[in-house]
Structures are given as C-alpha cells and as structure tokens.
Amino acid sequence: MPLAIIAVFFNRWHSKKSLGVRAIQMLSVAMFMPAVIVLAMEKIIDGAAVAALIGGVVGYLFANISEYDRTTHRDSPD
Numbered sequence: 001m002p003l004a005i006i007a008v009f010f011n012r013w014h015s016k017k018s019l020g021v022r023a024i025q026m027l028s029v030a031m032f033m034p035a036v037i038v039l040a041m042e043k044i045i046d047g048a049a050v051a052a053l054i055g056g057v058v059g060y061l062f063a064n065i066s067e068y069d070r071t072t073h074r075d076s077p078d
Contacts, residue, residue, distance in 0.1 A: 004030030025061060032057060 008023050008030070033054075040050040 029057060029061065 005027060008027055009019075012019055012023060036045075036050060036053050039045045040047070045053075
C-alpha cells in the first residue's frame, strides 16, 4: 500500500500534474483491495462479502471512468 501511494505521488510530481480523478481512483483501489484481501485471508470476512466488495470496487471504477470520459470530451473543443 505505501509503495502505491509513493508511486502515484512521484508520478504526479515528476509529470508536474495535479492529483486528478484517475490518480485518486488508483489510490483508493491501492488502499482498499489489499485490505479486503488480508481480511479474506484471515477469514474475518467470508467469500460472499469479498465478492461483493470486489464487485463494488470494479463497478465504481468502470462507472466513474465512463462518466469522467464523457464530461472531458464534451468540454473539449472540436
């Protein structure tokens, strides 16, 4: 998890870009997915809960990416 955070911030600093929507999505997945995996491996949450959480994250990513792409293409000049 810390390596993913460092990599995202280094990438943003090196490319001289601000922390955008995609970077925030990457950070949220980099923090959430390992936590779900650890909880599943320790048998704290069962398989159905793991499937629901991973499915929710995948749905969140795909839904927001398509919405983000639609708004940026609409605002760009022809």
